[in-house]
Amino acid sequence: MKKIFLSMLLLAAAPVMAQLKGSIEYNLWRAQQGDTLTVFAEKAYIRQSASPKATIQDSLTTGQTIIAAKLIETEFTMKGITAPWYQVKYKVDGKQKEGFVWLGLMAFGSYQKDSVQFLYGIDKVTPGEIKEADPKYVILVKALNAKHAVLDKKSVTVDGGSFAISSDAKLLGGMGLDKISTIFRLYFSGESCGIPDNYIYYGWNGARLLELPGKTSMFDAGAVAHTETLLFPKEAGGQAGKIIRLTVDEEFGEDGETVAKSKSIREVYIWNGEKATKQ
Numbered sequence: 001m002k003k004i005f006l007s008m009l010l011l012a013a014a015p016v017m018a019q020l021k022g023s024i025e026y027n028l029w030r031a032q033q034g035d036t037l038t039v040f041a042e043k044a045y046i047r048q049s050a051s052p053k054a055t056i057q058d059s060l061t062t063g064q065t066i067i068a069a070k071l072i073e074t075e076f077t078m079k080g081i082t083a084p085w086y087q088v089k090y091k092v093d094g095k096q097k098e099g100f101v102w103l104g105l106m107a108f109g110s111y112q113k114d115s116v117q118f119l120y121g122i123d124k125v126t127p128g129e130i131k132e133a134d135p136k137y138v139i140l141v142k143a144l145n146a147k148h149a150v151l152d153k154k155s156v157t158v159d160g161g162s163f164a165i166s167s168d169a170k171l172l173g174g175m176g177l178d179k180i181s182t183i184f185r186l187y188f189s190g191e192s193c194g195i196p197d198n199y200i201y202y203g204w205n206g207a208r209l210l211e212l213p214g215k216t217s218m219f220d221a222g223a224v225a226h227t228e229t230l231l232f233p234k235e236a237g238g239q240a241g242k243i244i245r246l247t248v249d250e251e252f253g254e255d256g257e258t259v260a261k262s263k264s265i266r267e268v269y270i271w272n273g274e275k276a277t278k279q
Contacts, residue, residue: 027083027084027103028108028122028164028165028166028167029083029103029106029108030166031068031071031086031103031106032068033068033069033070033071034067034068035067035068036065036066036067036068037065037066037067037068037086037088037101037103037106037107038063038064038065038106038107038109038110038119039060039061039062039063039064039065039066039105039106039107040062040105040106040107040108040119040121040140040142041062041105042061042062043059043060043061044059044060044061044064044101044102044105044106045058045059045101046058046059046060046066046088046090046097046099046100046101047099047100047101048099048100049100050072050074050085050087050100051074051076051085051100052076052078052102054100057097057099058090058092058097058099060090061148062119062142062144062148062150063117063119063144063148064090064148065090065110066088066089066090066101067088067089067090068086068088069086069087069088069089069098070086070087071084071086071087072084072085072086072087072100076102076104078102078104079104079123079124079125080124080125080126080127080135081104081122081124081125082104083102083103083104084102084103085100085101085102085103086100086101086103087099087100088100088101104122106121107119107120107121108120108121108122108167108169109168109169111169111170111171111184113171113181113182113204114181115145115146116143116144116145116151116204117143117144117145117148118141118142118143118144118169118171118184118204119141119142119144120139120140120141120142120169120184120186121139121140122137122138122139122140123138123139123140123155124138125137125138125160126138126157128161134159134160134161134162134163135160135161136157136158136159136160137157137158137159137160137164138155138156138157139155139156139157139158139186140153140154140155141153141154141155141156141184141186141202141209143204143209151207151208152207152208152209153209154202154209154211156186156200158188158198158200159188159198162190162192162195163188163190163195163196163198164188164189164190165189165190165191166188166189166191167186167187167188167189168186168187169184169185169186169187170184170185170187171183171184171185172184172185173234174234175232175233175234175235176232176233176234176235176238176240177203177232177233177243177271178241178271178272178273179205179273179274180203180204180205180210181204181205181206182203182204183201183202183203183204183212183232184201184202184203184204184209185199185200185201185202186199186200186201186202187199187200188200193219193220193221194218194219194220195218196216196217196218196226197216197217197218198214198215198216199214199215199216199230200214201213201214201230205273205274210274210275211276212243212276213230213243213245213267213269213276214230215228215229215230215245216228221256222252222256222257223251223252223256224249224250224251224252225248225249225250225252226247226248226249226250227247227248227250228245228246228247229245229246229247230243230244230245231243231244231245231246233271241270241271241272242268242269242270242271242279243268243269243271243276244266244267244268244269245266245267245268245269246264246265246266246267247264247265247266247267248262248263248264249262249263249264249265250262250263267279
């Protein structure tokens with residue numbers, strides 16, 4: 001409870017949605033001075049000042065890296081994405097250089113499995129269905145080879161705004177799934193009561209990103225809780241050739257702690273090496 005209350009206080013104190021106007025320092029990139037940033041766009045221009053009209057001094061492509069030097073408190077919006085600029089350091093032909101880049105062209109994160117690099121980032125922001133609704137974020141996942149050529153990519157749309165204040169990703173290994181060398185898991189959260197934690201999974205078979213079942217969890221203090229757990233073959237309780245999703249819905253009593261109602265659901269997906277099909 002204390003952790004949830006603290007998160008709510010932090011959200012109230014500082015807006016953290018740089019994909020929307022009005023926030024500079026807090027955003028899904030969470031870049032800090034000295035961090036290595038990876039280019040996510042097909043081409044990222046390095047400019048002489050923090051402006052889309054400034055002179056281009058270099059251009060970098062997907063998978064190349066730069067070092068964050070200083071946050072610039074100037075926003076720019078493109079494809080619905082509003083993000084700040086960063087002064088950066090980088091190398092071209094062995095020479096150390098400095099310039100400015102718009103953060104919206106960078107990946108949220110970069111993860112390496114053998115010779116394959118996995119990136120994920122935001123492609124565009126689309127409005128909600130009604131004026132008051134949170135926007136939608138179109139997220140791309142890219143798999144690159146050692147020469148930074150794109151081997152495959154997938155797109156997924158997630159609830160944005162207050163529903164995607166923080167994000168992270170992780171490589172899980174194959175988890176016992178046939179023909180899968182690693183699973184790439186994305187995470188988006190609103191970090192407050194009543195806002196779900198969403199997990200999105202892709203399996204990598206050496207050539208393609210394959211969609212896997214995901215999971216969602218939500219806790220509304222003293223009222224309800226929704227918890228989903230995925231079991232892969234390698235895990236305790238898992239079964240060969242299957243992905244199992246366990247869902248528990250709970251309603252709390254008047255004291256806000258005692259579980260008054262509980263319902264459990266077990267779903268089984270059959271994995272054939274290419275696709276997960278609900279049994």
